[in-house]
Amino acid sequence: MIPLKRRKITRTESNQDETCTFSHVSIFILERKMGASRRAFLKRLARSKGFLIKEKYSSAVTHVVSENNSGDDVQAWLDNQSGGDTSTSLQLLDISWFTESMEAGRPVTVQDKHRLKVNPKPNGDAKVFTMKSYACQRRTPLKHQNVFLTEALEILAENAEFSKNEGRSVAFTRAASVLKALPHRVYSMDELKCLPCLGEHSQRVIKEILEDGTSREVESTRQSEQFQAMKALTGIFGVGVRTADRWLREGLRSPSDLIQTGQPLNRAQQAGVQYYNDLQKPVTKAEAEVISDIVQEAVHAVLLGAEIQLMGGFKRGKDVGHDVDFLITHPEEGKEEGLIAKIINWLEEKGLLLYQQTSRNSYLEKMDGPARPRSNMDRFEKCFSIFKLQRSAESTGSEAERSVNQSETSSWRAVRVDLVVSPYSQFAFATLGWTGSKLFERELRRWAGQEKHMSLSSHALYDSNQKCYLRAQTEEEIFAYLGLEFIPPCERNA
Numbered sequence: 001m002i003p004l005k006r007r008k009i010t011r012t013e014s015n016q017d018e019t020c021t022f023s024h025v026s027i028f029i030l031e032r033k034m035g036a037s038r039r040a041f042l043k044r045l046a047r048s049k050g051f052l053i054k055e056k057y058s059s060a061v062t063h064v065v066s067e068n069n070s071g072d073d074v075q076a077w078l079d080n081q082s083g084g085d086t087s088t089s090l091q092l093l094d095i096s097w098f099t100e101s102m103e104a105g106r107p108v109t110v111q112d113k114h115r116l117k118v119n120p121k122p123n124g125d126a127k128v129f130t131m132k133s134y135a136c137q138r139r140t141p142l143k144h145q146n147v148f149l150t151e152a153l154e155i156l157a158e159n160a161e162f163s164k165n166e167g168r169s170v171a172f173t174r175a176a177s178v179l180k181a182l183p184h185r186v187y188s189m190d191e192l193k194c195l196p197c198l199g200e201h202s203q204r205v206i207k208e209i210l211e212d213g214t215s216r217e218v219e220s221t222r223q224s225e226q227f228q229a230m231k232a233l234t235g236i237f238g239v240g241v242r243t244a245d246r247w248l249r250e251g252l253r254s255p256s257d258l259i260q261t262g263q264p265l266n267r268a269q270q271a272g273v274q275y276y277n278d279l280q281k282p283v284t285k286a287e288a289e290v291i292s293d294i295v296q297e298a299v300h301a302v303l304l305g306a307e308i309q310l311m312g313g314f315k316r317g318k319d320v321g322h323d324v325d326f327l328i329t330h331p332e333e334g335k336e337e338g339l340i341a342k343i344i345n346w347l348e349e350k351g352l353l354l355y356q357q358t359s360r361n362s363y364l365e366k367m368d369g370p371a372r373p374r375s376n377m378d379r380f381e382k383c384f385s386i387f388k389l390q391r392s393a394e395s396t397g398s399e400a401e402r403s404v405n406q407s408e409t410s411s412w413r414a415v416r417v418d419l420v421v422s423p424y425s426q427f428a429f430a431t432l433g434w435t436g437s438k439l440f441e442r443e444l445r446r447w448a449g450q451e452k453h454m455s456l457s458s459h460a461l462y463d464s465n466q467k468c469y470l471r472a473q474t475e476e477e478i479f480a481y482l483g484l485e486f487i488p489p490c491e492r493n494a
């Protein structure tokens, strides 16, 4: 005998098909982004007005109603349900059609304003895409169509980094990077079959987002107090995961907690706390250009004939960055020695520096040897600094705006700047090493070691087969030594 409860439900459902007033309209309400309780409420409301509401999606459904979803999202969900075989007469509708129908007490005529817009898929053949497994073998543009997935995977990567689980962090970063290299938006798990670096965990997260619009694990991570505190604390210049984690365990959550409890801070961290708000604000391309001009002037004032290159994210075509990176050299090797100190003096005399920490060049090929360095940090003469950048008239905003935002009232802002000096003979390697992205660099070194039995750093390339250093004057030569196709900086956004 069927238990009472189940019998009751079965009856209401099967009866509905026969008893509803508008049997030509068979509605399915999508739970995605709506939630179970609102969906249940809408179902009850519609049924009470004689509408036919389907519990499950099937080919019998004529109208799919959703709330806060784009047409592409709904189509992706449908493709997942039906293996990409949905009827062309199926109506994908916004909740507005449903609400109007409820008010009218009958299904209102579907108009364009009710329809969700579905963009045509790039082309049927591109659905299954194969891809090389090292990020340095692929072209990764800055803009791609899978931000809704990569952003989620990167939250998990960041969280793993906060837990000092590097392997896990790199795995999520690699998975995100694969999706960045795809030339189209992902609609279904089928399209991912032939892709590398997508581990079981990453796939689970992707599947959940494709089906439900969000991943519970990602959202609970994002909201967690621990994640937010680690993000705030590691966001302070001079603070790494280790220190942030110690502070977290002592109950500290934010830069202001550090001030209030009088934590002992080193010089970098003091500057980090002092300029926290400014350093949190992204540096714009326009600001990077102003700083470029200043650095050019400084370098040429102290060493004629020096060459300066903008590096990092801006070289890869980014519109904003967390800092501005420069690489400096001189064609006559030896002339560059001690250059940083001179540049810093010039900048300090002009009152352009808020903070600087300089390190000397400590790389010696003979001493360092070809062994892969323990840390990936290079040993160039360099300076991690904070510039005092005068704001232009436009960027300080109107009087009204200025009175709203306190930190905008100042006539200057703090900007992180990295200056690196390379001997001319290492310049190609330094250029490759300071262009990024971080994952691209990591993958280049992994490729060199695992696939070519070579050791790559920002100083040199050592070939363990031939037991010799390979000299290069251009990045193209280094890619060629490594047996890789040359990837231009704008496609290294792995």
Ligand code: CTP
Binding pocket: 311, 312, 313, 314, 318, 320, 321, 322, 323, 324, 325, 376, 377, 378, 433, 434, 435, 436, 437, 438, 441, 458
């Ligand atoms: N780098 C390095 N050694 C460091 C710091 C950075 O070799 N001590 C390299 C990184 O590998 C990266 C480049 O310098 O390739 C730029 O690093 P960074 O400024 O941290 O990142 P960007 O890619 O420029 O990103 P953003 O725009 O946020 O600054």
Ligand code: MN
Binding pocket: 311, 312, 313, 314, 321, 322, 323, 324, 325
């Ligand atoms: Mn940078």
Ligand code: MN
Binding pocket: 312, 323, 324, 325, 418
């Ligand atoms: Mn940098």
